[in-house]
Amino acid sequence: MTAIADRPRTERNEPPQWTGALLRISAVALVAAVWISSAIFGAYILAYYGGAIPAGTMEQWNATLPALYEPHTPMASAGMGLHFLAGATLLLLGPVQLIGAIRTRAPAVHRWIGRVYAFAAFAAGVGGLTFILLKGTVGGWMMTIAFAAYGALMVLAAVETVRHAMARRIEVHRAWAIRLFALAIGSWLYRIGYGLFFAIGGRDNPGHTDTFSGWFDYVMD
Template sequence: MSDIMTEKIDFLPGTTTKYPQKLLNLAVTIWFIVTTIGQWAFGIYIIAFYGASTASGELERWNEVLPHGYVKGDWKGNLIVGTHVLLAAILVVGGPLQLLASLRRSAPRIHRWLGRVYVSTAVIVATGGFIMVWTRGAVGDTVQHVSISIQTVYIIIFAWLAWRCARAGQFEKHRKWAMRLFMVVSGVWFFRVGLMCWLVINGGPAGFDQRTFSGPFLTALAVLVYALPVSLLLLELYFYARKAIKPVEITAIALLIFMVAVLMAIGVFGAIAGMWLPRIG
């Protein structure tokens, strides 16, 4: 966003939208910093936990996090799970880098090649996740399973549109579809951060059963993260605010993005302290 997701916004001297747009740039910059810290922390956790357990041959440790993640004798299923999880590290590390306009300008070849890897990996990981949900006995209820399956459709469609627009030289459209792709690819991360934010604010589980990992809160969270992504709504509001001329609209959207960034920061802190660090410590 601003120099992160798109080009910087230029202002005419004396325009009434100058300061609201600066506020918007500040809000999305904070959002991006929080997201980058959170996603890279998640990537370090993936590599440290799954990579180390895989390298040491202790594949059964996957089941500490993923129920039925490792099934003895099922080498095909285990390969799908392992590939899905370890490739996810590429997405959470490479995703924020792809949003940097400065990287796109200074190192376009790196941006293009990383983009190709990101798009291909996103499709592979999403497909692997779909297979895992319906063949490995994933936790949660049917609504959660259907919601994350819908996310797979989003990822495949957005990846194709981002690639097609880039091939056609329609770079403004490409950037928008790439941003939408980033939002839906980050769904699993958003779910974890949202859950940890909820736990921190409530001081523990509320609105769901820890044993079955189901309940009204988790069902609603899955729908709003995967099936009807709030992240996409926030992104479309940002697109609108960049071109809006009413200061009150721009300011309202900037404050909304800032509020979301604060909630995400709480969730990221909770995830690092309560979920990721303890498993790699």
């Protein structure tokens, strides 16, 4: 009893060594899952939405959300097409920018990918805002305000990320870059949220309606 009592407090309170290793493995697995799934989603956007443009089958956009494509609103369709293509670029390139080894060992690669990424973010925001300005959203004023704010924040974060990088304010640049990445994966998280909601409650759950006016729709806005 005396020997146990005489042990240093830090020694008695230290967690087992395997917990640290398990935490690191869990973190790597979580990041890998996010990166892989977001890349798959980005590739899907390019194939499904982007592929419809040269194929002339843009009507298929309306299978996921009504009125995304209408022949009599070509500017709105162009804005949405830009939003899709730029958004897919963000999902595919974003994880690469977070790899520390690339930033330290290949800074030129990091900078060039960053330029493409920031331009894509700016384009995605402008494209989405163009569509909203010309047509609004299917979910009414609440969705319109929320999505417009999202697009405006995307544009702001892209501009600030580049501005601080050019001024060599690296820490501020990184902070804005992280904000930009968080915004960029927002569309992926949005669909993950709906996917889980439908998986749990079914497609006929009253929390969602075709006009996105259910209680869950408002939560997601």
